[in-house]
Amino acid sequence: MYQFFYDLTGNVIISTIAVAVVPLVNILIVALIGVYLERKVSAWMQDRVGPNRTGPLGLFQTVADFVKMLQKEDATSTEIDRKLYNIAPVLVFAGTFASFAAIPFSKHLIGSEIEVGLFYILAVSSFVVAGILMAGWASNNKYSLLGSMRAAAQIISYEIPTAIVVLSMVMLTGTLSLTQISEIQTAHFWNWYIFGGPGLALSKFLLIPFMIVGFIIIFISTLAEVNRTPFDIPEAESELVAGYFTEYCGTKWAMFMLAEYGNMFAVSAIVSILFFGGYQSPFGYLGNTLGVSWLIPLEQVGWFIAKGWFFIFIQMWLRWTLPRLRVDQLMSLCWKYLIPYAIVNLVIIGIISLL
Amino acid sequence: MNYYDILFYLFAIITLASAWFVVTTRNVIYSAFFLLFTFFGVAGIYVLLAADFIAVVQIMVYVGGILILLLFGVMLTNKITNVDIKSGTANLLSASLLTGVLMGALVSVMIFTDWKVEPAEIQTTTIKTLGTMLLTDYVLFFELLGILLLIALIGAASIARREKE
Numbered sequence: 001m002y003q004f005f006y007d008l009t010g011n012v013i014i015s016t017i018a019v020a021v022v023p024l025v026n027i028l029i030v031a032l033i034g035v036y037l038e039r040k041v042s043a044w045m046q047d048r049v050g051p052n053r054t055g056p057l058g059l060f061q062t063v064a065d066f067v068k069m070l071q072k073e074d075a076t077s078t079e080i081d082r083k084l085y086n087i088a089p090v091l092v093f094a095g096t097f098a099s100f101a102a103i104p105f106s107k108h109l110i111g112s113e114i115e116v117g118l119f120y121i122l123a124v125s126s127f128v129v130a131g132i133l134m135a136g137w138a139s140n141n142k143y144s145l146l147g148s149m150r151a152a153a154q155i156i157s158y159e160i161p162t163a164i165v166v167l168s169m170v171m172l173t174g175t176l177s178l179t180q181i182s183e184i185q186t187a188h189f190w191n192w193y194i195f196g197g198p199g200l201a202l203s204k205f206l207l208i209p210f211m212i213v214g215f216i217i218i219f220i221s222t223l224a225e226v227n228r229t230p231f232d233i234p235e236a237e238s239e240l241v242a243g244y245f246t247e248y249c250g251t252k253w254a255m256f257m258l259a260e261y262g263n264m265f266a267v268s269a270i271v272s273i274l275f276f277g278g279y280q281s282p283f284g285y286l287g288n289t290l291g292v293s294w295l296i297p298l299e300q301v302g303w304f305i306a307k308g309w310f311f312i313f314i315q316m317w318l319r320w321t322l323p324r325l326r327v328d329q330l331m332s333l334c335w336k337y338l339i340p341y342a343i344v345n346l347v348i349i350g351i352i353s354l355l
Numbered sequence: 356m357n358y359y360d361i362l363f364y365l366f367a368i369i370t371l372a373s374a375w376f377v378v379t380t381r382n383v384i385y386s387a388f389f390l391l392f393t394f395f396g397v398a399g400i401y402v403l404l405a406a407d408f409i410a411v412v413q414i415m416v417y418v419g420g421i422l423i424l425l426l427f428g429v430m431l432t433n434k435i436t437n438v439d440i441k442s443g444t445a446n447l448l449s450a451s452l453l454t455g456v457l458m459g460a461l462v463s464v465m466i467f468t469d470w471k472v473e474p475a476e477i478q479t480t481t482i483k484t485l486g487t488m489l490l491t492d493y494v495l496f497f498e499l500l501g502i503l504l505l506i507a508l509i510g511a512a513s514i515a516r517r518e519k520e
Contacts, residue, residue, distance in 0.1 A: 012358055084388065115480035116411050123411045126419030130391050133426050137384060149430065156423055176482060 001110060023100035023111050027262040033309075034261035035062045038316055045320040072250035077140070080247060084138035088131050089248065089255035095127030096262040103269045104179045106279050106300035117178040118166060121270060122159065125225070128259065129155050132234075132244050135256075139247035147243025150327065151227055151234035157334045158224040158231075164342040165218040168349045169274045172197065172207075178270075182278030189282035194275040203355045210348050215275045217342050219311075222267035224334070226260065229319040233327055268311035272304070279304035363403050370396030387425050394418050408481050 001022070005015035036051070036059065043050025051058030076085070099121045101111035114120060129152050136148020172193070173181050184198060185191050194211050196204035224231035235243030245256045272278060279300040287295030325333070373392035380386055394417040401410035489497050 081384075084384070087388075114407060115482060116407050119408075119415070120411050123415040123419060126414065126423065127391075129423055130388075130418060130426070133423070133430070134388060137430060145430070149427075152423060152427070156419070159419070 001108060002112070004108070019111055020101075022109075023097060023103075026100055026105075027097065027258055027265075030265040031258045031261040032062045032066065034264065034312065035065070035257070037309075037313070041313065041316045042320050045317075066254070069254045070251060074250045074252070077247055079140045081138040081140060084134050085247075086252075088135035088138055089252040089259075091131030091134060092128050092259045093131075093255045093262075095124050095131060096259040096266065098124040098127065099266045100262065102178060103266060104182060104273070104279060105304050106297045107179065107183070108297065109301060110179060113179060114177070116176045118170065118176045118181070118270075121178075121266065122163060122166065125155070125159070125263075128263070135248070136244040139244070141247055143240045143242075144244050144246050147234045147240045147246070150240075151244055154227065154231065154234060154330060155225050157331065158221040158338075161217050161221040161334065161338040161342045162225065164339070164346055165214045165221075166274070168214060168342075168346040169193065171346075171350055172353050178273050178278065182273055182280055185277040186280050188284060189277070192275065192277040192280075192282075201355075203352050206352050206355070207349065210345055210352070211275065213341065213345050214349070215271070217338050217345070218274070219271055219314075221334070221338060222271060223315060223318065224330070226263045226267055226315075228264070228315050230322040230325050231330060232319075232324060233330060264312050264315060265308050268308045268315070269304070271311055272307035276307055278307075359403060363400065366396045366399035366403065368396075369393075370400065383429050384426075387422065387429055390425070391418060391422055394422065406481060408485055 002015055002019050005018045006012070009015055009018075039061070040050045040058075042048075051061035054060045054064050076082075102114055102117040102120050104110040104113075104117075132148050132151045132155075136144045136146075136151075139145070169181070170176055173184055175181060175184075185193060186198075189195065191198040194208075194215055196207040196211060227234050234240070235245070240246070245253055248256060269278075281299055281303050285296050285299055287293060287299060370393055373389045373396065376389040377386045377393060380389065394413060398410045398413040401407075401413060
């Protein structure tokens with residue numbers, strides 16, 4: 001994408017800024033639609049109507065909320081550590097923003113086409129952990145500190161099963177680049193890795209059950225990494241008020257929310273790239289059939305966004321269906337079940353890929 | 356001065372300034388968080404050196420692992436903010452002698468090394484080369500490091516585990 005903007009403008013600085021703005025706009029749109037959808041989905045699940053006053057079907061509710069948030073007074077406690085308190089939301093948001101840089105929305109619509117994309121996304125999420133710890137400490141509040149400790153412990157624990165499943169996928173595909181992983185699963189949906197990947201060898205059919213196990217493990221652990229129910233003990237409202245952002249309001253609170261919804265989309269994107277073909281269409285491209293080549297990128301973006309939102313919908317569905325786990329249950333799920341299963345899965349996938 | 360130079364100096368300033376604050380600040384929490392920016396700056400310099408994998412590993416291991424562990428340690432320690440951390444000068448002579456020797460060694464390495472000054476060919480990715488070399492030429496060291504880490508892991512677990520009386 002950088003090359004495209006560079007050819008268009010011929011200026012390094014303008015094209016760099018343009019490339020950086022695209023993920024930012026993505027996160028904003030994701031958060032706006034995400035908050036609206038969350039309200040509507042929760043309302044449907046609880047047999048309510050949800051927002052319906054601002055605009056048709058309440059569509060502008062989140063826009064109105066966002067405007068309200070921007071003009072709120074920044075009320076802070078006097079006992080906070082002001083420097084860290086101000087940096088923390090920026091750091092959390094920066095981690096999310098950085099991960100959006102390597103997500104391919106279509107073959108060419110990607111912030112930076114780096115070879116280590118998958119590994120990079122896993123790595124920059126550690127800035128989020130540091131930011132959360134910073135927020136919890138700077139707030140000088142028991143609830144915040146406890147919430148941030150829980151969040152950090154949870155995220156770094158669940159990074160391990162995620163990383164092991166990612167490792168098994170990398171072993172199978174032989175690349176860390178998200179674009180190349182998507183390209184391998186081209187054409188039809190039976191080439192997706194959830195259905196054993198491309199080709200028609202015996203190994204394809206042997207892989208299917210282990211791919212499903214891998215998908216379930218990575219879905220559960222990414223759900224825990226973005227602190228969503230049933231894994232939302234860091235911000236469990238009945239015990240910790242709002243966890244690590246109890247003391248925040250206005251724009252800074254909005255940055256935490258943006259980061260949360262941005263992260264939801266990012267992990268959905270990773271799951272869909274690894275197992276569901278990323279931006280690839282499941283039924284072949286309409287542009288190929290009609291012979292209209294400019295239609296293909298649009299279709300790719302459409303499919304990618306559709307898959308991302310599908311997984312976000314499942315996350316919301318689980319949030320309003322399942323009760324919250326206890327801390328010890330959470331840790332035993334990760335260390336006693338997910339990690340051993342993920343390691344066994346890794347070994348089996350390795351053996352099959354050698355066949 | 357082109358854009359790469361500007362970026363390099365930016366990252367260098369981030370690294371050096373935050374490293375300076377890590378050492379001089381009296382608040383342990385601040386030290387830990389300044390360390391975050393030091394690691395970030397170093398990762399940026401790695402990126403500018405076209406060492407993409409090393410840069411990501413730098414962030415993964417140091418920010419994601421060691422720094423978070425450090426923060427946990429500091430935060431779980433009781434009464435960390437009220438304790439006066441001793442950062443005065445002690446053993447002035449031996450300390451300055453040791454650091455002087457170390458600095459002299461580093462500076463002499465910088466001056467007397469035969470640096471390659473012509474531009475190297477830019478590799479778009481280093482992973483394939485790195486992986487091949489790790490599992491062919493340097494496989495012994497690779498395996499030894501793995502065993503070392505495993506021993507450290509088992510040792511930590513056995514220390515942390517409370518035996519039943």
